[in-house]
Amino acid sequence: MNPLSFLLEVGCEEIPARYLQDLSWRLKDSLGSFLMENRIGFESLEALNSPRRLIVVGKGIAERQEDIREEKIGPPKKVAFDPQGGPTAAALSFAERSGCRPADLKVVTTPKGEYVAAQTVQKGDLTRRVLEASLGSLILTLPLPRSMYWRDQTGARFIRPIRWICALLNGKVLRFKVDALATGNVTFGHRILAPRKIPVSGVDSYLKAARRGGVILDPEARRRRIVEALAEHGKALRAAVVEDQDLLDTHVSLSEFPTPVVGKFNPSFLRLPKEILITVMRDHQKYFALEDGKGNLAAHFIAVMDNDSDRKGLIRRSHERVLRARFSDAEFFWETDVKVKLEDRSGQLSKIVFQEKLGTYAEKTQRIGDLANWLNDHFKLGVPAGSLERVCRLCKCDLSTQMVREFPELQGIVGGLYARAQGEAPEVTDAIYDHYRPLTLEDEVPRSALGALVSLADKLDTIVGAFSAGYRPTGSKDPLGLRRLAHGILKVILEKSFSMDLEEMLSKWSVEIYDRKGGVELLKDAVDLPAFFREHTEFVLTQKMGIPREEVRAALATNDRDVCNVRRKAQALHAVRQRESFDSLAASFKRIKNIIRKSGVDFEAATAEVEVESLVQDEERALYEALDHLKREAAPFKKSGKYEAILERIAGMRGQIDSFFEKVMVNAEDESLRRNRFNLLLNLYREFIQIADFAELQAVSNTPS
Amino acid sequence: MAPLNFQDVILKLSHFWAEQHCVIQQPYDIEVGAGTMHPETFFRVLGPQPYRVAYVQPSRRPADGRYGINPNRLEKHTQFQVILKPPPEDVQTVYLRSLEKLGIRLREHDIKFEEDNWEAPTLGAWGMGWQVMLDGLEITQFTYFQQCGGVDLNPPSVEITYGLERIAAFLANVDSVFELEWGGGKSYGDIRREAEKQFSIYNFELADVKALFELFRIYESEVSRLLKRPAEGSAETSIPVLQLYDFCLKCSHLFNVLDARGAFSVSERVSLIGRIRDLTCQVAQHYLEEHTV
Known part of the structure; x- marks a missing residue:
């Protein structure tokens, strides 16, 4: 059988940049699965794309299905x-x-x-026939983030209208239809560089046609082209492009022939804060910013055009004019905003709704203040009360500025900048500037404890309020971004080593303060908050801090409400586990858990005095003494959070525990013996479960012991 | 060749779209926020009949007024609106040809269709499409309407909305829209600046919130009253939906002025939009019922 070449080009009106690469991969993958399911051999499939096309190129396709x-x-x-x-x-x-x-x-x-x-x-059918029968529906059943129709409501739906399909098997057109559109052997050149039909006779001819047609089909080649030009322009200007991976991704998916072009702006705009200038350039114009070695912004920008050159400089000049207008707006906002003291804006906050059911920002400000203050006192975080009060009062005031209304993504940052320009103390301005951070788990936490505390109070307030008002996230729905906020809270607590009882913080005070201050009719959803945080603690510790899941679960099962402690326990367990085996301990621990569960005793509440004189066997005496020894030794380590030392000692008790279970009958005939042994185990359990739930650990065969 | 002035741009586009078999309509004579609100768009996109129309529509955005001082922000800007129902297959190419008619040599420029899914919440209308960027300047909103008046459109229509001030300023290479030559020896500033100032003063400083809310309620209740008229089956009792729609437009404009005045909170805002949308959606329903019988 002769292996065949394959080409599929789905020609579309511009596919949204943010979906293009995913869709392109998805088309290739579903074609690959289709071929495999249908017993059609192939050597390779490659996904190519441009904003106007989704392409799959196949090599070594079998002529027939396997029999x-x-x-x-x-x-x-x-x-x-x-x-x-x-x-x-x-x-x-x-x-x-x-x-x-x-x-x-x-x-x-x-x-x-x-x-x-x-x-x-x-007998296997001809590949050609199989493809012709199914490719049309394969294209139209690609899972899409959003779809539309363009011919009539019963017709095809796709991400954007499909305008042509070039489908060739070994150079010959695969005949099928998508909606009313028939396949052919033509492609189209770049809209501007080569706006015409180009006939193609196979994969090579197609690739050549694309080149001649001014289209770069390989997204990686487009990326390289942009990156190299950025570096070159940067070098010529003795400046470095401010790195921005998201912006680069956008441009890779926004042009068929991306070409960076340098423009400049009046250096007088440089007196505006860099953050504002960069945001205007990036978010509104998709420009790259440049800076010198000291981090000072250069009075240049780089736009990316979908064209090969700008001979007359028309494109550059237009971009410059647009940016000038944008910067002039920003300058106007800056100058008018800065005249009004942040403090004097606080009155405006009662007119800005935070969330429909959760009142205005004036109310939120009040709550943030109360909450931050309580956290600071209750957990002895040692943040100066005066600055804290000041930051809480001012942190939301930038919401009434024109700058934030125009650039909402700069909230907080703008407040910090205005505070600085208006002569607030540096610790206050920094904390205002930082208090929305971290926006994601990758983002930095606020620089100071002051900023971190306000960030914590702000986020906590939103989460508690949102849960109370019934906005808890479900499945893929999380309109208020509460999961992200929970991650932010955990990250702040962990990185700043804020030692605090999360449950106390959540269920007691926050709910109370909401009830009192917000006037929200509380639904009882808020009771689920500890579980919500627990789930996300596991996520943060495993996914972002790289601690193995078993260790994290073992540590979480200790019901320690201090997240920093949970991390310490999990890390300690992970470290000790490299050296010591907990396999037999895990097995024994499960056994103990079962015994306690079957007894129906509340292990926390039950009194469980062990009578030393009733310990009759050597093994039970040995275990009792080992436990007694451990308790005495562990007490100071628990206080200082040195869980590794405790775990080393627990691991050292393996022998006594094993012998106990080997030789001692827990379920003894004699009632007092039985009770005493049970109490011994209960004491052991109580001691161990403070450090880790060893039952979570699966046997590791390759751990040295 | 001298660049086209403001009225040349209007004339060229009108001529171009007339050649594409569009009815050339006139601007609507009630305040609207966008060309979409013109009945020639709102009603014509409903139902199955093919239709092509183009018109200029001065559009009011009270909150965007800047007293005629800011060179690019206007209380009233001018849209050129095209509706193509059903959308022709080469609609993007036809659109690009219209730019060439304005003297824009595409080969020398950077044109991008960037995702932008447009919606008009008070009209129950939305679609998918792009903003067209010319050398970094947004010059057109290009949308495949999927719904209008809360009704799925079958067939869909393409709506092309040109921002005329931006395009004319681009062609004339001026930084301020007020410097534009309008035509007849007058500048855009000569003709429009005073109006910008006066409307900004009213919208931001003098508008009587109570009175405007009262007007809103009057128009709203007039629509509700007529929608509730018992349908007795005779032709005389049929609902004059076009008149009702005019009152909806009045509500929409009053809403915009109140918004510029900062007269309501975010939640009130949402509920007011919902009230207008309810009315326009009912109007669209009645229109369809009467036009499919």
Whole structure:
């Protein structure tokens, strides 16, 4: 069989940049699965794309599907052949049903005895026919983030209208339709550089046509082209491009022939804060900013055009004019905003709604202040009360500025900048500037404890309020971004090592303060908050801090409400586990847990005095003494959070525990013996469960012990 | 060749789209926020009949007024609106040809269709499409309407909305829209600046919130009253939906002035938009019922 080449180009009106790469991969993947499911061999599939096309290029495609060979079992041998060895009616009819000649029937031995069997072959169809029958629906059933129709409501839906399809198998058109559109052997050049039909006769001819047509089909080649030009322009200007991976990704998916072009702006704009200038350039114009070695912004920008050159400089000049207008707006906002003191803006906050059911920003400000203050006192975080009060009062005031209304993504940052310009103390301005951070788990936390505390109070207030008002996230729905906020809270607590009882913080004070200050009608959803945080603590510790899941679960099961402690325990467990085996301990621990569970005793509440004189066997005395020793030794380590030391000692008790279970009958006949042994185990459990739930640990065979 | 002035741009586009078999309509004579609100868009996109129309529509955005001082922000800007129902297959190419008619040599420029899914919440209308960027300047909103008046559109329409001031300023290479030559020896500033100032003063400083809310309620209740009229089956009792729609537009404009005045909170805002949308959606329903019988 001759391997064939394959080309599919789905020509579209501009596909949204943010979806392009995903869609392109998805098309390739679903084609790959389709070929495999249909027993069509192939050497490779490659995904290419541009804003106007989704492309799959295939190599070494088999000409036909593989045949399906099967052995069909028929009647038993003794029924199939007459005494003379000739086929009976049963054999003849089986042969006919199986599509083979009676002479080709074989005898096979099965566990049930000897039977007649027929080899059947279902011939594979031509790949061409299989593809023609299915490619149309394969394209239209790609999962899409959003779809639209363009011809009529019953017609095709896709991400944007499909305008042509070029589909070739070994140079010959694969004939099928998508909606009313028939496939062909033509592609189209770049809208501007080569706005015409180009006939193609195969994969190579197609790739050449694209090149001639001013289209770079490989997203990585487009990326390289942009990155290299950025570096070159930067070098020529003695400046470095401010790195921005998201912006680069956007441009890779926004042009068929991306070409960076340098423009400049009046250096007088440089007196505006850098953050504002960069945001205007990036978010509104998709420009790259440049800075010198000291981090000072250069009075240049780089736009990316979908064209090969700007001979007359028209493109550059237009970009410059647009940016000038944008910067002039920003300058106007800056100058008018800065005249009004942040403090004097606080009155405006009662007019800005925070969330429909959660009141205004004036109310939120009040709550943030109360909450931050309480956290600071209650957990002895040591943040100066005066600055804290000041930051809480001012942190939301920038919401009434024109700058934030125009650039909402700069909230907080703008407040910090205005505070600085208006002569607030540096610790206050920094904290205002930082208090929305971290926006993601990758983002930095606020620089100071002051900023971190306000960030915490702000986020906590939103989460508690949102849960109370019934906005808890479900499945893929999280309109208020509460999961992100929870991650932010955990990250702040962990990185700043804020030692605080999360549950106390959540369920007691925050809910109370909401009830009192917000006037929100509390739904009881807020009771689920500890579980919500627990779930996200596991996520943050495993996914972002790289601690193995078993260790994290073992630590979480200690019900320690201080997240920093949970991390310490999990890390300690992970470290000790590299050296010591907990395998037998895990098994024993599960056993102890079961014994306690079956007894129905509340392990926290039950009194469980062990009577030393009733310990009759050596093994139980040994275990008792080891436990007693551990308790005494562990007490100071618990206080200082040195869990590794405790775990080393627990691991050291393996021998006593194993011997105990080997030699001592817990379920003794004698009631007092039984009770005493049970109490011994309960004490052991109580001691261990403070450090980790060892039952979470699966046996690790390769751990040295 | 001298660049086109403001009125040349209007004339060229009108001529171009007339050649594409569009009815050339006139601007609507009630305040609207966008060309979409013109009945020639709102009603014509409903139902199955093919239709092509183009018109200029001065559009009021009270909150964007800047007293005629800011060179690029206007209380009233001018849209050129095109509706193509159903959308022709080469609609993007036709659109690009219209730019060439304005003297823009595409080969020398950077044109991008960047994702932008437009919606008009008070009209129950939305679609998918792009903003067209010319050398970094947004010059057109290009949308495949999927719904209008809360009704799925079958067939869909393409709406092309040109921002005329931006395009004319681009062609004339001026930084301020007020410097534009309008035509007849007058500048854009000569003709429009005073109006910008006066409307900004009213919208931001003098508008009587109570009175405007009262007007809003009057128009709203007039629509509700007529929608509730018992349908007795006779032709005389049929609902004059076009008149009702005019009152909806009045509500929409009053809403915009109140918004510029900062007269309501975010939640009130949402609920007011919902009230207008309810009315326009009912109007669209009645229109369809009467036009499909």
